[in-house]
Amino acid sequence: xxxxxxxxxxxxxxxxxxxxxxxxxxxxxxxxxxxxxxxxxxxxxxxxxxxxxxxxxxxxxxxxxxxxxxxxxxxxxxxxxxxxxxxxxxxxxxxxxxxxxxxxxxxxxxxxx
Amino acid sequence: xxxxxxxxxxxxxxxxxxxxxxxxxxxxxxxxxxxxxxxxxxxxxxxxxxxxxxxxxxxxxxxxxxxxxxxxxxxxxxxxxxxxxxxxxxxxxxxxxxxxxxxxxxx
Numbered sequence: 067x068x069x070x071x072x073x074x075x076x077x078x079x080x081x082x083x084x085x086x087x088x089x090x091x092x093x094x095x096x097x098x099x100x101x102x103x104x105x106x107x108x109x110x111x112x113x114x115x116x117x118x119x120x121x122x123x124x125x126x127x128x129x130x131x132x133x134x135x136x137x138x139x140x141x142x143x144x145x146x147x148x149x150x151x152x153x154x155x156x157x158x159x160x161x162x163x164x165x166x167x168x169x170x171x172x173x174x175x176x177x178x179x
Numbered sequence: 180x181x182x183x184x185x186x187x188x189x190x191x192x193x194x195x196x197x198x199x200x201x202x203x204x205x206x207x208x209x210x211x212x213x214x215x216x217x218x219x220x221x222x223x224x225x226x227x228x229x230x231x232x233x234x235x236x237x238x239x240x241x242x243x244x245x246x247x248x249x250x251x252x253x254x255x256x257x258x259x260x261x262x263x264x265x266x267x268x269x270x271x272x273x274x275x276x277x278x279x280x281x282x283x284x285x286x
Contacts, residue, residue, distance in 0.1 A: 068222060099273065108185075108278030109223075109265055122273045156223065158274075167213075168274055170223040 072171035084145040091159030098140040104153040181270040185277035200251040202266030211269035212249040
């Protein structure tokens with residue numbers, strides 16, 4: 067157990083809908099990363115937060131947004147969902163923004179039908 | 180540009196055979212490189228990092244700055260090594276992953 071918790075584990079929703087994925091980092095970790103893992107694209111970095119502030123942005127669509135709350139948990143919001151958004155969404159946390167090991171959650175499997 | 184390339188999507192070997200999973204990177208400066216492993220239905224977990232120069236589960240990886248490579252090697256593959264392997268580079272602010280290589284070890 068890495069200490070990173072993601073909920074829900076599975077999510078099935080229809081196209082056009084909006085969902086929220088939740089991540090609780092390891093105790094004491096200030097940095098949270100979101101990644102999307104799909105069969106053909108591998109692991110794609112979406113966004114990183116550090117102590118509540120956005121730190122780095124990757125290939126995140128405008129339909130997606132995220133935030134990190136004062137208690138350091140993070141939420142990834144996906145809206146106007148398309149079939150191609152079906153993927154495994156991983157959250158990872160690390161102590162600092164850089165130069166530390168990242169610990170991954172088990173992921174949320176999103177299926178858009 | 181900061182980039183990690185894993186040229187092989189799938190690598191299949193028989194038990195006891197040597198394994199080399201390739202990773203090349205692009206980074207200006209001193210890179211910090213990692214290998215992560217994802218076993219079936221489990222989360223990604225750190226396998227090893229180049230700074231530690233360690234051997235985990237029989238795997239080693241050497242940073243070759245001249246060839247900008249960080250290939251993962253194991254002399255004798257085991258069935259339990261079957262998993263998805265990701266090479267990662269610590270970029271300016273984030274971990275950059277390659278697209279991964281699925282290792283299949285047949286009995």
